Amino acid sequence: SAAADGIELKMQFASPDGTSWNDMDRRFAAQIEAVTGGRAEVQFFPPNSVTPFKDWLQATGAGLLDLGFVWHPILPGKFPQMELFSLPGLSKNQTIASVVYWRLRDEYPEMGNLFSEQDNVVELATFVAMGSHLHTQKPVRTLGDLKGKVFGAQDSAGVKVLEELRASASVMVGSDAYLALQRGAIDGVLSAWGWVNNFKLNEVTTYHTLLNLNPGTYSSVMNKDTYDRLTPEEQKHLADITPLYFFYNTTDSAAAATADIPPENIFTLSAEDQAELATKMRPQWDEWVTKADAMGLPGQEILDEAVRLMTLYDRN
Amino acid sequence: MVTQATPSAAVNERISDLLDSLGAGLKNAISWPGRVALYLGGIALVGLMGLMVADVALRNLFAIVVPGGMELTGLLTVLVVLSTLSVVEIERNHVQVDLVLRALPEYARGPTVSGGLLLAFLTILITALQILAQTSYLRSNGIVTGVLGLPEWPFVAAAAAFVFLFALALLANLATELGAVARAADMRSLVILLIWGIVVAGIVYLSFHPDALPFPLSRSARGLMSIGLCFLLIFLGVHVAAAMAVTALVGISMLISPAASLTSLGTTTIDVVSDQTWSVVPLFTWMGLIVVASGFAAELYRSAYRWIGHLPGGLASASTVACAGLSSIVGDTLSGVYSMGSIALPEMRAYRYDMKLATASVACAATIGVMIPPSLAFIVYGMVTEVSIGKLFMAGILPGILFTVILIALITVRAALNPELAPRGEKSSWGERLKSSTGTWPILLLMLLVLGGIYSGAVTPNEAAGLGVFGALTISFLTRRLALARLWDSIASTLRLTAAIIVIFMFAAAFSRFIALSGLTQQLAELVIGLDLGKYQIIAAILVFYVVIGMFMNALPALVLTVPIFFPIAMSAGFDPVWFGVLVVIMVELGVVTPPIGVNVFAIAAIARDVPMYDIFMGVLPFWIAYVILIVLIVLFPQISLWLPSLM
Numbered sequence: 001s002a003a004a005d006g007i008e009l010k011m012q013f014a015s016p017d018g019t020s021w022n023d024m025d026r027r028f029a030a031q032i033e034a035v036t037g038g039r040a041e042v043q044f045f046p047p048n049s050v051t052p053f054k055d056w057l058q059a060t061g062a063g064l065l066d067l068g069f070v071w072h073p074i075l076p077g078k079f080p081q082m083e084l085f086s087l088p089g090l091s092k093n094q095t096i097a098s099v100v101y102w103r104l105r106d107e108y109p110e111m112g113n114l115f116s117e118q119d120n121v122v123e124l125a126t127f128v129a130m131g132s133h134l135h136t137q138k139p140v141r142t143l144g145d146l147k148g149k150v151f152g153a154q155d156s157a158g159v160k161v162l163e164e165l166r167a168s169a170s171v172m173v174g175s176d177a178y179l180a181l182q183r184g185a186i187d188g189v190l191s192a193w194g195w196v197n198n199f200k201l202n203e204v205t206t207y208h209t210l211l212n213l214n215p216g217t218y219s220s221v222m223n224k225d226t227y228d229r230l231t232p233e234e235q236k237h238l239a240d241i242t243p244l245y246f247f248y249n250t251t252d253s254a255a256a257a258t259a260d261i262p263p264e265n266i267f268t269l270s271a272e273d274q275a276e277l278a279t280k281m282r283p284q285w286d287e288w289v290t291k292a293d294a295m296g297l298p299g300q301e302i303l304d305e306a307v308r309l310m311t312l313y314d315r316n
Numbered sequence: 317m318v319t320q321a322t323p324s325a326a327v328n329e330r331i332s333d334l335l336d337s338l339g340a341g342l343k344n345a346i347s348w349p350g351r352v353a354l355y356l357g358g359i360a361l362v363g364l365m366g367l368m369v370a371d372v373a374l375r376n377l378f379a380i381v382v383p384g385g386m387e388l389t390g391l392l393t394v395l396v397v398l399s400t401l402s403v404v405e406i407e408r409n410h411v412q413v414d415l416v417l418r419a420l421p422e423y424a425r426g427p428t429v430s431g432g433l434l435l436a437f438l439t440i441l442i443t444a445l446q447i448l449a450q451t452s453y454l455r456s457n458g459i460v461t462g463v464l465g466l467p468e469w470p471f472v473a474a475a476a477a478f479v480f481l482f483a484l485a486l487l488a489n490l491a492t493e494l495g496a497v498a499r500a501a502d503m504r505s506l507v508i509l510l511i512w513g514i515v516v517a518g519i520v521y522l523s524f525h526p527d528a529l530p531f532p533l534s535r536s537a538r539g540l541m542s543i544g545l546c547f548l549l550i551f552l553g554v555h556v557a558a559a560m561a562v563t564a565l566v567g568i569s570m571l572i573s574p575a576a577s578l579t580s581l582g583t584t585t586i587d588v589v590s591d592q593t594w595s596v597v598p599l600f601t602w603m604g605l606i607v608v609a610s611g612f613a614a615e616l617y618r619s620a621y622r623w624i625g626h627l628p629g630g631l632a633s634a635s636t637v638a639c640a641g642l643s644s645i646v647g648d649t650l651s652g653v654y655s656m657g658s659i660a661l662p663e664m665r666a667y668r669y670d671m672k673l674a675t676a677s678v679a680c681a682a683t684i685g686v687m688i689p690p691s692l693a694f695i696v697y698g699m700v701t702e703v704s705i706g707k708l709f710m711a712g713i714l715p716g717i718l719f720t721v722i723l724i725a726l727i728t729v730r731a732a733l734n735p736e737l738a739p740r741g742e743k744s745s746w747g748e749r750l751k752s753s754t755g756t757w758p759i760l761l762l763m764l765l766v767l768g769g770i771y772s773g774a775v776t777p778n779e780a781a782g783l784g785v786f787g788a789l790t791i792s793f794l795t796r797r798l799a800l801a802r803l804w805d806s807i808a809s810t811l812r813l814t815a816a817i818i819v820i821f822m823f824a825a826a827f828s829r830f831i832a833l834s835g836l837t838q839q840l841a842e843l844v845i846g847l848d849l850g851k852y853q854i855i856a857a858i859l860v861f862y863v864v865i866g867m868f869m870n871a872l873p874a875l876v877l878t879v880p881i882f883f884p885i886a887m888s889a890g891f892d893p894v895w896f897g898v899l900v901v902i903m904v905e906l907g908v909v910t911p912p913i914g915v916n917v918f919a920i921a922a923i924a925r926d927v928p929m930y931d932i933f934m935g936v937l938p939f940w941i942a943y944v945i946l947i948v949l950i951v952l953f954p955q956i957s958l959w960l961p962s963l964m
């Protein structure tokens with residue numbers, strides 16, 4: 001019978017061994033193996049060896065991998081509704097933002113229409129990631145310090161923000177950012193703490209300005225044919241353990257990255273600067289509403305509800 | 317008058333005429349789209365250069381960037397890299413290993429070439445269709461670029477069209493080749509042709525119906541079988557790119573499924589050619605060709621000849637130093653091969669150097685660039701192992717310089733022992749030397765611009781390449797050394813050279829995905845661990861393993877796949893992580909000059925078309941001694957790599 005068959009689950013690491021992301025993947029894999037009573041066996045592949053980030057969704061749908069990590073910002077245009085969570089200044093905390101997203105999905109089911117029949121994947125869970133901060137060689141204490149400087153950013157949302165603040169920026173992958181910083185081609189990087197760990201940016205930057213801008217969003221997905229080979233009970237177990245996967249992710253990265261940084265090298269913006277930042281970012285919020293309206297979603301209503309929920313949960 | 321030919325000869329005549337006219341007709345039909353593609357590629361190349369220059373100028377003068385500069389670079393790279401695939405095929409200049417082909421008797425050569433072309437045609441056709449499928453995926457999902465919001469699909473559609481033209485060019489050459497086989501009407505040829513037909517049909521059928529394999533095979537057996545197929549095809553003279561493509565196609569299909577295999581082929585190929593880091597290859601190539609076309613390279617070599625031409629192998633040594641200098645500007649070896657290859661080879665030829673020595677010295681000297689920072693290979697190693705990239709960079713400097721010295725010593729000794737390799741010139745007077753030096757200022761200025769730009773931190777290697785082209789053009793025009801016609805020639809040659817080499821990388825990436833999925837590297841490593849060896853035996857075993865993997869894999873994929881496996885072994889044996897990194901990087905660089913798949917040699921072969929691939933690999937053989945000496949010195953005296961990092 002189907003239940004007696006062994007299932008091989010192919011999974012690819014996102015970053016080199018020894019980083020917290022991979023420990024998280026290993027724990028998740030161990031849990032899957034446990035809930036299937038050893039029937040499923042996870043096989044790991046090194047980062048980028050089977051697919052680059054960009055094609056992870058397609059690779060999972062086609063069965064090159066069975067479990068996949070889909071980083072939404074790397075496919076601009078594919079998940080326009082998720083760009084809500086990348087709006088600068090909207091979310092302050094990754095856990096709260098993820099819970100808000102799940103609430104919004106209950107209220108507006110279109111927010112959850114992420115994958116098509118053609119994608120051939122089953123969505124296991126979707127989360128909001130950590131926000132970006134500035135990691136620099138010279139101190140950036142105020143928004144004024146940004147003017148005329150050159151930055152690398154982990155995504156295009158970050159580029160837009162920096163250009164808004166009269167700095168110049170381009171999207172870079174972590175390895176290029178390291179080189180560019182080392183040679184002094186850029187003054188800093190706008191990225192999440194995870195990057196600082198995984199691409200060793202702490203070797204080439206000294207100061208850190210906490211901005212919490214533009215968190216990306218991501219989904220864990222499973223190849224649909226593989227998913228269909230699981231028994232209904234196994235499928236239910238899988239749904240139960242997936243949020244844990246996210247839980248591990250939230251806790252480790254920032255703590256690991258900041259452990260060795262002297263507190264006087266970490267800056268927070270003044271209240272005035274934070275207000276100015278919010279004003280400058282407002283047009284991007286309006287753009288999202290227009291985009292959502294074009295998709296037939298009640299854009300303003302969803303945005304207002306997101307703001308309301310963020311504030312509500314933040315207070316608790 | 318009535319011919320005495322037999323009826324079958326008449327039929328043969330008719331068949332071969334038909335095939336000939338089919339070949340000629342196809343060539344005609346794709347000649348104007350081919351020319352349009354060439355112009356498109358030319359515009360994209362100029363655009364690429366303009367974009368880099370604008371970006372650097374705006375950033376340094378006004379502190380602003382060209383919005384979306386990086387993504388535009390990636391999109392333009394697609395056009396630059398693929399536009400001339402069909403032209404290169406019509407000219408029969410795609411990279412092949414002619415080793416066995418040259419040894420075959422006449423009657424076997426024609427059908428073997430035909431069979432290889434048939435396989436290449438079908439593989440490239442499938443690739444074109446998969447890229448087309450990727451076009452519709454991007455279009456239907458509304459996927460755009462991140463900053464500018466440009467739709468990506470039109471560029472991918474252009475890629476599909478270029479690859480389709482490539483397939484048609486293969487078909488045209490196949491028809492012509494078959495025409496020749498038919499005309500010869502040799503029964504033995506027809507039998508070989510029939511065998512090829514059956515084998516090709518079998519491979520393609522198996523790609524879509526992997527379950528049709530008549531006997532059960534383990535995963536590793538399937539992997540080994542596919543790798544064996546790849547080696548065999550390459551040795552039989554099938555296009556290297558096509559051999560790797562078909563191996564990836566049938567291999568992943570047998571390991572997972574046809575759908576997975578086809579998706580991998582379509583996505584991987586586009587990923588490679590839309591990667592903006594590749595733009596350094598065409599740009600540095602172009603810079604080199606401009607310097608050559610303007611005659612500045614010739615002046616540099618005339619001057620070098622005046623200074624050291626009387627020494628044994630003087631010009632090859634000068635090339636080694638220049639090549640080391642230029643390759644150390646960029647993070648990879650290929651740009652060094654291209655720019656120095658196109659400058660140095662014509663000169664060494666003019667001074668009647670043995671072309672085996674000439675080509676091999678450039679191919680090997682270019683690997684110095686990966687030891688001296690910046691180096692993509694060290695970055696990859698640092699990423700995988702958590703070792704400080706800054707320390708790795710420092711650790712590579714002395715081995716890089718040492719390798720330069722060893723290469724020069726080796727060249728000098730070889731030339732001294734066998735003067736025919738490198739004819740010695742007459743000793744020049746100091747007056748002549750100084751006079752000849754005045755003509756070298758354009759190249760020194762360009763080196764200063766490119767090197768200074770990168771080390772001062774003002775520009776990235778991509779931008780330095782763009783600036784280098786701009787600088788070379790400016791100097792050439794101001795000194796009236798470059799006519800417009802020659803300029804266009806340099807653009808067309810750049811596009812041809814770039815297409816011939818990057819098409820290999822395109823499918824090498826697909827091939828390395830297959831290797832990763834097969835788990836073969838893992839098993840080999842387990843074999844090494846299972847032997848239960850002492851400290852230095854472990855290093856020796858690992859080094860031997862790298863020689864083997866270097867035969868068929870590129871440096872970066874080999875690093876990504878093997879370092880996670882060997883690093884823990886080396887650490888538990890008590891080796892220094894930085895030292896081990898230097899050794900591993902040298903070993904994967906040895907791989908790029910090792911047959912059957914050695915990209916540096918392929919690149920040199922694309923430049924020096926009259927030198928057979930076989931000769932270049934044979935020319936590299938003596939230089940293996942240089943790698944061995946370097947490795948032995950670093951193993952015996954770890955301080956060569958560890959002293960500089962210890963100062964940090």
Ligand code: NA
Pocket residue numbers: 643644645646647648684685686687688689690691
């Ligand atoms: Na270098």
Ligand code: NA
Pocket residue numbers: 866867868869906907908909910911912913914915
């Ligand atoms: Na090789």
